[in-house]
Amino acid sequence: MLYLGYHLSSVNGFEAMGREALKAGANTFAFFTRNPRGGKAKAIDPDDAAALCTLLDENSFGKLVAHAPYTLNPCSDKPNVREFAKLCMSEDMERMEYLPGNYYNFHPGSHVGQGTEAGIRMITDLLNDIVSPEQSTTVLLETMSGKGSEVGGRFEELAAIIDGVKVKEKIGVCMDSCHISDAGYDIISDLDGVLEEFDRVVGLHYLKALHINDSKNPPESHKDRHACIGEGELGLDVIGRFINHPKLTGLPCILETPNEFEGYKREIELLRAWR
């Protein structure tokens, strides 16, 4: 089963997201758990959350991939910034329980000159504070492009974070096609090799979701600029092979391309029709 969807807005609530996803031909989706710039989260309407759960069930959706605000920095050099990330994420763990059993994806952060090792330690500490064996949500580390002092551009860094986390059964990875190409992993000509490397370094059983973006920049550019499918340096065929790879079957695939509703609908059709 190909689970395809895109990042949609939560302004109209949970059930509205499910209805919009259906209209676009999606059977999974992503959303920000709160204002993407961080800050206070809107109170959750339990009836609305339950209505979405019913809709997802009735329409055989794959797992959802909620996204933490991208402005959080779990490995900042400022204690109050790290504290804020922890606060938001621990609150999000509680909020996610209204949609039990889904994924919550976050950017590991930027170490801003403290060094990768220090960054990894801070990220691990934060995860050990917020992830509990009782929660139903699996927290996903996103593979990053290695822009600036970003942590998570190398598989080794993700492996080191996971290694330090106590509750490993609630941790996973979300692989972003634009980010790993920008980071220097050659998914254009050696996707098998990249997945073998991921398996060797991290373990494929940790790979839980995919972000599907073309890239405005050539491999190893460390830029992180998403392009629409087929309009970037990866191209439709590389992305088609990626989401249909036998080792990645059943993973939710989320488009984060620069689109509005019509564009996402078109890209979902395009990808479903691919070979």
Ligand code: FE
């Ligand atoms: Fe992301």
Ligand code: FE
């Ligand atoms: Fe992404």
Ligand code: ZN
């Ligand atoms: Zn990105």
